[in-house]
Amino acid sequence: MDFISSLIAASMRAGTPLLFATLGEIIAERSGVLNLGLEGVMVTGAMTGFYVSLVTGNPWLGILAGGFAGLLLATIHAFFTVSLKVDQAVTGLMLVLLGLGMTGFLGRDFVGKVATYLQPVEIPVLSDIPYIGEAFFKHDPLVYAGIFLVPLLWYIMNKTRYGMELFAVGENPEAADTMGIAVDKIRFFAVLIGGFLAGIAGAHLSLAYAKVWTDGLTAGRGWICLALVIFSGWMPQRAIAGAYLFGGLDVLSFKLQAAGLGVSYQFMRMVPYIVTILVLLLSVIRGKDKFGAPSALGKPYIREQRF
């Protein structure tokens, strides 16, 4: 039981960065913009957050700074893909290179340093319940924030005017435009939200989960999140399941390693990537990607012009 409750707790902690980034990408993709640069955005948030917490001693400033660093990188993506109508895949891929390169360059001086990290908050009464308290109620605040974000986004996407507009520009930008919805504005904003959340995801990684900064700290999590978006069928309520599942996978591979099962470290590290491909395959075979995907995903919207 101890093993299980600590596994659940660790899965939630490891899954939280995945959750934030996946939720952000869902919003961006719902508007029709694919941000393949998630890995680069996350790693930038991770380094910036770590740096700010290191300097100020305040992890919350770090988290916020991580979010804004992600927002900054997303602004590049939005400017290129929404304003300049450039190919979304190319811009996204370059964002990955840019993010990994910049952080490798700028972050070299604080590899191995210890920054003030986010402390867990024990929820009164509930955290005293045996096992369950350990598993669910002794987390850092961002874990709770992530859980809270899911119904909030669900509500925004399904019940508000903004949500409807988001849906409209992602499905049929021409029609949305005709109805007077500012397609570019909605898309630009959605990409920024996505970047902000991915930046926070990165900062959570460096300030609450890993608690260190190393070069390329995200280790492919951005790509896993892109797969999680497809797996979740672009729905926030499903994203949380996927994120915690993959968080659990990450943790499990370390725990089994520590338990000395004789499986080598490298094989354990491979598991999340292989499982991601399998999960993606499953989603595709079941046709989820067709039913859930915004119809205009990846296509720039250029209003027809008369000369």
Add this chain to the structure above:
Amino acid sequence: MIRVERRLETPRHIQLLIPFVSIAASLIFVGILLMVFGINPIEAYETMIRRAFGTKFGLTELFVKTAPIILTGLAVTIPLRAGLWNIGAEGQLYMGAFAASVVALYFSVPSLLFLVLPLMALIALFGGMLWASIPAILKAKFNLNEIISTLLLNYVAIYWVEYLVYGPMRGKEVYNFPYSDLFNDYAILPRFFGTRFHIGVIIAFFIAIIIYILLTKTSYGFAVKVVGANPKAAEYAGINRKGVIISAMLIGGAIAGFAGMMEVSGLHLRLRSAVSPGYGYTGIPVALLAKGNPLAVIVAAFLFGLLYVGGSAMQTTYGIPVAIVDVFQALVVLFIIGGDFFTKYRIVFSGLRPRGV
């Protein structure tokens, strides 16, 4: 009022100007970054250029570093012409390196040792191809997004090689380093001029020319182009779209696999972790700069080869991480695609009423 208007035709001087302006702008941007770290950018760039062109060693190093980039550039270019993103050249390179190393280390029929190098090349091609076949088949059969699958497989391949050099293939006399034993002479590519310039460099150029002929002068090349430009039209024209998708990816993977053999047999002389400093990823900006033309890949690869040579010079001289090369790569491409906007559109400053409405 400012608005954007589509150009009816693109002035030629703008098209020619864009790559140069982009490279200059990236140099300025990276220069500012260097200044932040208290490094004089002019001096740093001078060091880069002097290292690459100033000595025999530097010049041959430029070729040695350009060659694998030509190959990974091709590995991205060929599928890209068929409309597919191969982000997995890095992993395919590692699998090629692994396959070649198996032959190099374990093939030991004394009378047939002259066969080792050709066999290594062949099996490296096959290794890269096999690794690329996974995303290719998943794409053709299930329409699984190849960007994500090729990328994720990179991690698997890199960990696989790491496992081998820490485990079953670790050398006897390497202390704690993640290395295999050194290859025997018969498994090492011949070198020239007393430098690291090896025969693989020349082969890389030949491969680029062969691919150029394949893509521009044969009916297969035409089929690839049609599938890339318009998959529906391809099917109406009776082109086997899935076959083209798979084969384009396989050829790309095979070439990346060969790059892996070249690195272990021409440069490292053993299998090791970190076979490549990210040449597979560099193939992406190279392919984008070359716009699908295999001969242009050679030119673009030289630019990035220069960056790698210069990058390592800057690392030894100023202690700047080689990651700065990635920043430069990303910036060049972003500036170029941003610049492309101005070839298709122009910005019009007009009165309140847009023209033509």
